[in-house]
Amino acid sequence: MTSATDGPAGDVTVLFEADHTLILLSGAVDLAVADDLEQAGRDAVDAGTPIVADVRRVDMVDSVGASFLVRLAASARDGGRTMVLRGPSPRLDELLTLMGAQQLFRWQDDTPGGQT
Amino acid sequence: MHAASRERVAKEADITFPRGNPEPAAVHHRAGWWDVADARALGPVRHAITAIVSAHDPASPPSGSREQPDPVLACAHERLGLLFNEIAGNALRHGGPDVRADLARGDDGWLLTVRDGGDGVPSLQEQEPTAAGGHGLHLVLALSDRAGWYREDGEKVVWADVRDDAPAHLLSRLRSHAD
Numbered sequence: 001m002t003s004a005t006d007g008p009a010g011d012v013t014v015l016f017e018a019d020h021t022l023i024l025l026s027g028a029v030d031l032a033v034a035d036d037l038e039q040a041g042r043d044a045v046d047a048g049t050p051i052v053a054d055v056r057r058v059d060m061v062d063s064v065g066a067s068f069l070v071r072l073a074a075s076a077r078d079g080g081r082t083m084v085l086r087g088p089s090p091r092l093d094e095l096l097t098l099m100g101a102q103q104l105f106r107w108q109d110d111t112p113g114g115q116t
Numbered sequence: 117m118h119a120a121s122r123e124r125v126a127k128e129a130d131i132t133f134p135r136g137n138p139e140p141a142a143v144h145h146r147a148g149w150w151d152v153a154d155a156r157a158l159g160p161v162r163h164a165i166t167a168i169v170s171a172h173d174p175a176s177p178p179s180g181s182r183e184q185p186d187p188v189l190a191c192a193h194e195r196l197g198l199l200f201n202e203i204a205g206n207a208l209r210h211g212g213p214d215v216r217a218d219l220a221r222g223d224d225g226w227l228l229t230v231r232d233g234g235d236g237v238p239s240l241q242e243q244e245p246t247a248a249g250g251h252g253l254h255l256v257l258a259l260s261d262r263a264g265w266y267r268e269d270g271e272k273v274v275w276a277d278v279r280d281d282a283p284a285h286l287l288s289r290l291r292s293h294a295d
Contacts, residue, residue, distance in 0.1 A: 031155040031205045062201040063251040090188045094290055098258050
């Protein structure tokens with residue numbers, strides 16, 4: 001059972017655009033959505049286009065969610081690309097910093113004055 | 117793991133996940149306990165923990181400014197929520213069964229304890245950002261003031277001591293990136 005104070009459950013959606021694949025993450029991105037992340041990662045890599053992750057609606061992310069993004073970013077780097085994160089998400093930014101992985105990403109922030 | 121990478125990890129981290137009990141003085145009263153049946157229980161239990169902890173958070177953050185706001189993880193309830201996810205998530209994946217979380221209040225901080233019935237040993241794995249796993253316990257050490265594990269009554273117990281004020285080692289890592 002969930003209540004209003006439980007916060008939204010995690011959600012993972014993949015959208016295939018003409019020139020990129022968009023992964024929409026929202027809610028709590030953790031072990032509860034591990035299978036969805038794995039499937040989304042496979043689909044996105046199979047599509048073969050640059051991957052953009054929209055993380056603006058992420059309420060909570062732990063090392064399960066961050067590791068998923070890091071693995072996608074590493075495979076993008078191997079293909080000569082830099083994975084784009086559509087933010088902001090200070091929680092994810094701080095977690096990637098603690099994991100030593102922030103240099104694998106380019107942030108494209110929606111806020112005025114945000115990094116682009 | 118190759119000898120070279122082991123050396124590098126030792127140099128970068130220079131820590132192991134320590135075995136030992138927290139000092140009894142760290143605990144004053146029990147704030148709550150929860151069964152964590154599976155991954156879907158992480159959210160509800162985490163929200164219960166952060167609700168208790170945020171009631172103790174200072175009304176305004178001490179040093180943040182408009183130009184350079186405090187990190188999100190400067191807040192104790194954010195650290196506890198993430199620590200709970202990492203420790204309980206590890207227990208669900210590698211330990212279990214019967215994962216249970218305890219939160220206790222001390223003078224100026226919290227003790228988070230997670231038990232499971234598994235017989236594994238928590239280990240710090242290679243700290244490659246692109247590794248599939250192994251980040252959890254490194255994060256536990258980064259987010260807490262002290263952490264460790266011990267065995268009691270056939271259970272594995274992992275604990276994290278979390279002061280109200282964010283540890284200096286955490287803030288310096290987060291702020292050096294922001295500069």
